[in-house]
Amino acid sequence: MAIDLRQLRQFVTIAELGSFRRAADALHIAQPALSVSIQKLEHAVGTPLLARGAKGVSLTPAGQALMHDARRALFHAGQARQAARRVALGEWGTLRLGFVGSATYMLLPRCLPAFRERYPDVELDLREDSTVGLVSMLRANDIDAGLVRGPLVEDPALESWVVERDDLILAVPAGHALAGLACAPLAQARHESFVMYSPSKVPGLHGVALSLCRKAGFTPRISQQGIQVQTLVSLVASGLGLALVPGVTRAYSTPHVSFVPLCDPDAHQALSLSLVTHRDTSCAPVLRLRDSMLDAPAR
Structure with a gap:
């Protein structure tokens, strides 16, 4: 029988509070339901984990052995959940960004420091090439986004935003x-x-x-x-x-x-630099970079 994180969380809460009643209150669950859940956990493990006594609930030797790993499993599950959430929000991961050389004159120095300060866990993998080369790399999925010189040929698979205009x-x-x-x-x-x-x-x-x-x-x-x-x-x-x-x-x-x-x-205003990416991009940091560039004060 499988052990789920909910059961481990209930087990740890009971052990830390020393009482089924206090644990049930903290977990916002009825005490009988909590007791049934712990019984199922003990059945899955194959031995009693908690002992009721006059002074409350204590851990059996098997419960003590489980406690360390239960806490570690809950910690890593929380870390994994947070990491997945941060990736989905574009706050963590790798952004492969291509750029034309002239983007280094003003646009990148103006926008990247603020982006890196706000999203320090997004690793930037920067690659320089021509506009044609960058669009080709984007279509081959070798980069997630490119800073290119417009105007661009219309492509239904790509989406672009003008992030800088110039004379x-x-x-x-x-x-x-x-x-x-x-x-x-x-x-x-x-x-x-x-x-x-x-x-x-x-x-x-x-x-x-x-x-x-x-x-x-x-x-x-x-x-x-x-x-x-x-x-x-x-x-x-x-x-x-x-x-x-x-x-x-x-x-x-x-x-x-x-x-x-x-x-x-x-x-x-004859020239433009555009951020271009796949229309259905799954790289959330691209959208965070887009927002940073569009919100950055003009030079």
């Missing part, structure tokens, strides 16, 4: 004629060479940058392509052309490159 600005060599301007129309760069994002690896940024150039009346002459924003900035510093980069790139300024705001209205 598109112009990166130019430090000695360039546009360097130091408070604001410049993109059309002034129509005759320049550009270093551009790879259309196959970074389609979102590539499409937004190309569209902005076309709205300014020209198709950019592309000299080099790159995947990471910092790579494009390095290519600009090397004199290989100008680049359109997120405004947050200014946080990692270099003496060899100047960042020039654009006057073009379409450049304002």
Whole structure:
């Protein structure tokens, strides 16, 4: 006959209080029902566990032997229940989070410290890749969520939330004629060479940058392509052309490159970083991270 946790809890309560009556009151159960339950426990064990006496109830030698393991079983059951609850609430577990490089400029430093302080038992497994690579990893279940550059192609299996918006600005060599301007129309760069994002690896940024150039009346002459924003900035510093980069790139300024705001209205809030995950995700920490990012104060 099996022993259940309810019986062990009743047994421990009787032993600790030394009375069936007091235990019944503490457990909110009728005393006859408690007596029947303990009889079933003793039958399952195969020997008496409690002895009634003039001074109350005491443990038999068998009861003393059971007491230690009963308390330990109740403790571990409580721990297991709490752990399962915390996992379900997203307060414990592992979160495999992918991110594009530019998420490290502002978004991650702004949001992750508060998230880690609030959920210290969620282990973060961080992986950097391109937007295309992250979406592929997500579909293969290699990560639980990704921070990617939009816009994203509609996918009914995925769900996304914009967690940061940013302007598109112009990166130019430090000695360039546009360097130091408070604001410049993109059309002034129509005759320049550009270093551009790879259309196959970074389609979102590539499409937004190309569209902005076309709205300014020209198709950019592309000299080099790159995947990471910092790579494009390095290519600009090397004199290989100008680049359109997120405004947050200014946080990692270099003496060899100047960042020039654009006057073009379409450049304002042209970019987005989105948290994307499976629509039916079972990884509750993803939702806690989403809430933290959406609630975080804007930069």
